[in-house]
Amino acid sequence: MATKPTHQELLDAGVHFGHLRRKWNPKMANYIFGEKNGIHLIDLNSTLENMERAGNAMRQIARAGKKILFVATKKQARDIITSAAAEVNMPYVTDRWQGGMLTNFNTIRRSIRKMQNIERMLQDGTLDSVTKKERLTLTREHEKMNKVLGGIADMGRIPNAIFVVDIVHEHLAVAEAKKLSMRTFGIVDTNADPTSVDYPIPGNDDASKSIRIVINYLTDCIKQGLAEQNEKSSAKAVGAEAPASEEAPAAE
Structure with a gap:
């Protein structure tokens, strides 16, 4: 089982720090513990509870061999x-x-194929006969495309779920996922609407330490799901390879 961070570890990472009170979203009221110096403080008990809920769901998705888009x-x-x-x-x-x-x-897949074709031509010597300027132009185009599309180059189909850091900042991604009925996960700060995603994790979405501690737990849950998937696949393979028992000879 993935080990949840402790209450103290979340405190040390600053997961409890929200936004200024004047920037809050009233729908976050159930996840807010209190206020200090005009800044809302997130209830870390809610954070731990929702992290576990999200982690269990991600483990099941990974166990089923499905993808989660980060x-x-x-x-x-x-x-x-x-x-x-x-x-x-x-x-x-x-x-x-x-x-x-x-x-x-x-359309995105076509762009990815174009990017991969350029990469292949740059590597296999196809462009050796073109001018230096043309090669440089293609190299820059590949770098630009890879920056945006490199992380989804191997994504052959729409993933089963999406996880976002800061659902306010990534509202376009969340909206597209919801339109396709994908499961949605996200770190939600005190300025966000937690009902925008299926699995909200209340926490500080601005500090790298806070983001890292949440992500580390979730990836551990995914690793567990992947390990369970491998075990299931291995068991099936062993069962398929097992020789059928010989029939007993008929009585004379």
Whole structure:
């Protein structure tokens, strides 16, 4: 089982710090513990409870062999999300959300194929005969496309779920996911509407330490689900390879 962080560890990471009181969303009232110096403080008991709920759901998704798209375009979350998604082989978006990434996925797939074709030509010597300027132009185009689409290059179909850091900042991604009836997970700060996602995790979505501690727990849950999937697949394979028992000879 993935080990949940302790109450003290969440405190040390600053997960309880919300936004200024004047920026709050009243729908977050149930997740707010109190106020200090004009800043709302998040109830960490709610954070732990909702982290566990989200983690269990992600474990089941991973166990079923389905994908979760990680989205975090805020500077302080990009590296954390990139590393975490790579650990569990999940698609991710960390540069910017391009409209239609989910709702117009066929067009996005064409862009990905174009990017991959350019990459192949750059590597296999196809462009050796073109001018230096033309090669440089294609190299820059590939770099630009890879920055936006590199994290979803291997995403062959619409994922089962989406996880976002800061649902206010990533509202376009959340809206597209909901339109496609995907399951939605997100870290929700005191300025957010927690009903916008299926699995809200109340917490500070601005501090890297806070983001990291939540992400680490969720990726551990996904790893557990992937391990269970592998065990299930191995058991099926062993069962399929087992020789059928020989029939007893008929009595004379």
